[in-house]
Amino acid sequence: MSTSHSSIDRPGNGLLATAGLARRRLFLASFCAALAAISAIGLLAVSGWFLTAAALAGSAGVATAMAFNYLIPSAAIRLLAIVRTLSRYGERLLSHKVALEGMAELRGSLFEKLAAQDSRKAPDTAPGEASTRLIDDVEALEDLVIRQPARHAALVAAATSLALVAFTGLAATIFLTAMMAALPFLFARISRRLTHLPAEAAAAALGDLRERYVELAASRAEIAAYGLAGQAIAELAPLARRLDLARAKLFRAEALQGALLSIYGALGVAGVLLLAKASAPLVALAMLATTSSVEAMGGLSRSLLRRASLAAGLRRIAALNALDPALRPTAESVPQSLTLGGRTFEPGARIAITGPSGSGKTRVLLALAGMGMPTVSLRLDGQDIASCPSPQLRAAFALSPQDAPMLIGSVADNLRIARPGLGEAEMWKALETAQLKKRISRSECGLDTPVSEGGGILSGGERKRLSLARALLAGRPWLLLDEPSEGLDAATEQALVGSLRNWLDRTGTGLVLVSHRNAPLDLCDVHVAVETLA
Known part of the structure; x- marks a missing residue:
């Protein structure tokens, strides 16, 4: 389960290797996430096509409305809704199961490796710092593992939306392809500028607060005996305020990022609408598919950014994971001078x-x-x-x-x-x-x-x-x-x-x-x- 510092930076299996997880353990969760993404896009697209086609059929006269086949589209909508619900549930269940089990194993392994180190040569790790590494860093890794299937689903969603937009013409398809290709790189840069520093500041503030709290908790008997609770709380207050401020900046940056993503999605929909060369129902299908795919790809960008923001924590986990895996057997007890x-x-x-x-x-x-x-x-x-x-x-x-x-x-x-x-x-x-x-x-x-x-x-x-x-x-x-x-x-x-x-x-x-x-x-x-x- 050992991994190098650089393994966390490699795409694909680097994150899973850091967590000590095999890729196959998340395969079913990724499959369910991809199925949910296809169903969600299909549901929106078919719904848009169905409503537009039904409206056009109704405006064309009674004969056209009577001849319109609404059974197959409505059945498809129900089927897609059911598949989306079940696959989404499966993806959440399986990804959380893998993450929780994997993180439990990882925490035990990291604790064992920390305990096995020769205290004369090991880094001087305070109890609060060790707690931060074993709790906060692993929790962050757990969140990234849970998000891993969504990354695969985003790519499937983009491919599905492109396939649907292809029915409206080559120009719209090329435009959406360019939008989808540019979105991860563009929003990675935007997100890094907006949220990278606030995320690191929040993580550091939480670590400092936890470390000081652990130190004070170790002296809880003395604090109670000498009536120092107020002083202890006053000592923690600046650290808590620092954490609140860092999180507030992070939340504002994430909100701005969400607004920019909505604008980007609106531009994508507008471009598809202008370039589409097809009937109104197919244009409606393409527009809704574009909206859904931009949202999915935005989730991929946020996942990549969160991983980059937590790079320091992932490096700490990788460093611990690379330590000697277990206590060496004690040598034979032989009397020595x-x-x-x-x-x-x-x-x-x-x-x-x-x-x-x-x-x-x-x-x-x-x-x-x-x-x-x-x-x-x-x-x-x-x-x-x-x-x-x-x-x-x-x-x-x-x-x-x-x-x-x-x-x-x-x-x-x-x-x-x-x-x-x-x-x-x-x-x-x-x-x-x-x-x-x-x-x-x-x-x-x-x-x-x-x-x-x-x-x-x-x-x-x-x-x-x-x-x-x-x-x-x-x-x-x-x-x-x-x-x-x-x-x-x-x-x-x-x-x-x-x-x-x-x-x-x-x-x-x-x-x-x-x-x-x-x-x-x-x-x-x-x-x-x-x-x-x-």
């Missing part, structure tokens, strides 16, 4: 990183876990940490960070991500070591106790211990702990330190610890000042 600065520690060593607040102790743990580039000298089995591939670091280190992220789901869900195939007995054992077993067992749901993004019913200390249990279950040779007892009372802290010591003794796991509290530091045999690692 760890070098901090100029000191090398064998597997199973217990090391405390010490230093004042802000000195970079947490950055050392994040660098070991592969979540940031090292700022000090760090080596794993003699290899510089910066050059170690991400799977190797995942196999060597299990991290319980200071601010532990929670997966929306249950306690068991948050534990299972440590490694596949975990059983309940192993989970309870890890919770017992993390001094969380009693708390979870008292819950009615047990391991199925719900956990939200912010921890739900779990306190800050309980979330930290759940993260610790998850790190223990990973079974890595080195355990990285950042302030593991923060937020705990003295008794719970002592119990946690004791159970961790027993677990380390039993498993032979190495420990790299950062803590401002004295009790956890008793776990370590060696204290290394972060200032000495440079």
